[in-house]
Amino acid sequence: MTEFDDALALSVLDGGTSSGRLGGGWRIGGAVNGGLLMALATKALGDRLAAEGAPQAHGDPVVLSAYFLSAAAKGPVEAVSEVVRMGRTLSTGEVSLFQDGPDGPVERLRALGSFGDLGAMGDTVLRSPAPPDVPSPEECLASADAPSPLRGKVPLMDRVDLRLDPRTAGWAVGSPTQEGRMRGWIRFADGRPVDALSLLFFLDALPPVAFDLGILGWAPTLEFTGHVRARPADGWLLVEASTDTVTASVMEEDARIWDSTGRLVAQSRQLAGIRLPEGAAPGSPGGTPG
């Protein structure tokens, strides 16, 4: 069992509800990483669609739109899923994640998403952006070499092997490029192969791109939509995040992922809040979005 598969393990309680557990190892400060929540929600929704008779070919997540409602903590979690429509090329559903609060269940995330057959949908590529030019993983800055106090506050950093392009990592030494761009190679630290589902995790696994603009506060995701374009080949993923739309309270962040063959396999856009630091560092507890 890999760490990622362990994190996505779900027990079906009844048709529409399944239960899992958010591990503390996926936290950034006090909050569980949003990419892991999206992968878990997508897993629950895919299981539900299959159980309700979606075509067997509709096994791949194609698009997911998630609204983050409150910060998730480590501990038990329930996923409640619903079939919205089963079509010829896509099966669409809805899923919510809940955790117990002092006054009853609290919704963490609600999402709509569609599943299909990425093999059939992606077979003939008419147009696809080429990957950016990035030094080899060996020439990049390894997350494993980050100072251990930071890694203690961001246990998520030990779940992935991230190699940041030194040209977009100046923020880590106080010299952000101000270009609003971050690039790096990424894979699971324990060697789990990448697949379509994991792309929804990797789309939101880099540090906030606002760091490259010198905005070092926390950037809680409010809304995130990811498109998966193809099943990734095995090996390193190349992730690029960028932003060109930032106000003092919200920003947009785009991400793209290419697989080891150089094919674009996923892209996303998110609306994130900006919490300017008051002594807050990336490792401090995530604020409650909204």
Next chain:
Amino acid sequence: MTEFDDALALSVLDGGTSSGRLGGGWRIGGAVNGGLLMALATKALGDRLAAEGAPQAHGDPVVLSAYFLSAAAKGPVEAVSEVVRMGRTLSTGEVSLFQDGPDGPVERLRALGSFGDLGAMGDTVLRSPAPPDVPSPEECLASADAPSPLRGKVPLMDRVDLRLDPRTAGWAVGSPTQEGRMRGWIRFADGRPVDALSLLFFLDALPPVAFDLGILGWAPTLEFTGHVRARPADGWLLVEASTDTVTASVMEEDARIWDSTGRLVAQSRQLAGIRLPEGAAPGSPGGTPG
């Protein structure tokens, strides 16, 4: 009463349900335009959030993610809305549009969306893309000058005053630029002022950007997420659509809108199907997505 406000008129049936009517004038072929459906759904959701006690300041649509489930026809429509979470800076809800079918109600669209105060959220702009260089509206190609057979098939063309940049309109005379880009000025034909809600309509009002790649088939929207960044100033809107990710069956299409002061006021990304033509022109009936 303007045409757009008339199209968005809703009568509340009970707390969560309201009824309206899709006018034939908003059709592209047999299907009602997706942008109009999103504006209608957003209007219904905003009304519902306000009725349920959302802060008065949360009057602006900030983000909407819509999944298109089946093609909408002219005629009666019902909107069913639900409050998901009322937060400090955002109020979030869900909305579905239904029309009667032979076997009961058929869901046309389901969406999640958040409302907030764009005045407060957009007041301090830290980074925003400049508008592209486009000839004046008078130097562009007016939709009002399109051949009347085409306008008869696409009544939507008479609801807007669209002026396409001639450099991105080669497809109309059989010479697409192959750049995957389309730009133009747009406003309501009847002079209705633009506002935040109407941006969700204008984000999806241009011809499919695939036309500029020589792909002249129908491009039904499967999923659409729009971000509204600011209330637009009065006057012309400048819309740019582009794509760089196209397979033989799906494509991604991005759109951005600047207002008459040159500020970016909205941006969107959609996943659209590609239906390669079999004698089908943009004016023929929209296929059922999925």
